[in-house]
Amino acid sequence: MNCTEFLANLADYFDAKTAATLRSELAQHMDGCNHCHVTVNTTRQIIEIYRNNELYELPDSIRTQLHQAVLTKCAELKDNKKKTKA
Amino acid sequence: MTSSKIERAALEPMATLTSEEKEANALHPDLLLVEKVKAGDLSAFEQLMRQYDRQIFRIALHITQNREDAEDIVQDTFFKAFQKVNQFQGNSKFYTWLVRIAVNESLMRLRKRRSQKTVSMDDEIQTEEGSIPRDFADWMPNPEQNYNRAELADILRKTIQGLPPGFRTVFALRDIDGLSTEETAQALGLSVPAVKSRLLRARLQLRERLSRYFRVATGEHAQ
Numbered sequence A: 001m002n003c004t005e006f007l008a009n010l011a012d013y014f015d016a017k018t019a020a021t022l023r024s025e026l027a028q029h030m031d032g033c034n035h036c037h038v039t040v041n042t043t044r045q046i047i048e049i050y051r052n053n054e055l056y057e058l059p060d061s062i063r064t065q066l067h068q069a070v071l072t073k074c075a076e077l078k079d080n081k082k083k084t085k086a
Numbered sequence B: 001m002t003s004s005k006i007e008r009a010a011l012e013p014m015a016t017l018t019s020e021e022k023e024a025n026a027l028h029p030d031l032l033l034v035e036k037v038k039a040g041d042l043s044a045f046e047q048l049m050r051q052y053d054r055q056i057f058r059i060a061l062h063i064t065q066n067r068e069d070a071e072d073i074v075q076d077t078f079f080k081a082f083q084k085v086n087q088f089q090g091n092s093k094f095y096t097w098l099v100r101i102a103v104n105e106s107l108m109r110l111r112k113r114r115s116q117k118t119v120s121m122d123d124e125i126q127t128e129e130g131s132i133p134r135d136f137a138d139w140m141p142n143p144e145q146n147y148n149r150a151e152l153a154d155i156l157r158k159t160i161q162g163l164p165p166g167f168r169t170v171f172a173l174r175d176i177d178g179l180s181t182e183e184t185a186q187a188l189g190l191s192v193p194a195v196k197s198r199l200l201r202a203r204l205q206l207r208e209r210l211s212r213y214f215r216v217a218t219g220e221h222a223q
């Protein structure tokens, strides 16, 4: 496996479903290649950092407003359906 | 890269669920709620909204980068889901189906904001050469500790906002939201290889952009 092939399979490296054979081929390449080793480490860090830091919070007050607005529209839709059926 | 605009998604082969995944889906607690919603139960629908509104908001904001739009998208997505709930056949998880509606709504908003310019998942996708990393510097063990919360959030936001929409959406769904590659493909109407290739390039671009904040300070690993 060369670096290009390694990169092509990098998406699978973090996937628990990845087959053991591919996983060990990837690990083998990584052992002998500092570039790919660094790429994997930093990629893992990127994923962790983005997962651990919520960038876009939705405040509860706004959530409640949004739910109410949607539910009102849904109730109207239900009523209209009933009326057309009647 | 084949052109794969999301509107055409329905015509293109998509990732399908394995029998194993279908079985797991059949047991998913959402399905019970969805059946209640189909029977007109609004409180079941409210429960689904509570469960997923934050995630839908986050995805919409990652795509549109506009808070007001993202709030509207949450509303529109859930109302559309309610309207079309009978079309949900359980071929995917309910959440994946919801994300797909949200992505379409978000792209529509993005198009409106940019007026003439059409926006698709293919937007600004570069050629293959763009995927070869130029920066091989290793990072500090816990680079986020060098910044306070607000600074870090600022860096992370600025960085992901610099990616093309097609890249940052795949990264947001797959790596932040934790959808599987197949689910991401379903939600975006893309093939699995297209998702993988976007994800790779998204990660590599993020890596290159974040390196100046997070790389080891000594300089000995510098290119």
Ligand SMILES: [Zn+2]
Residues within 6 Å of the ligand: A002, A003, A006, A029, A033, A034, A035, A036, A037
């Ligand atoms: Zn390598």
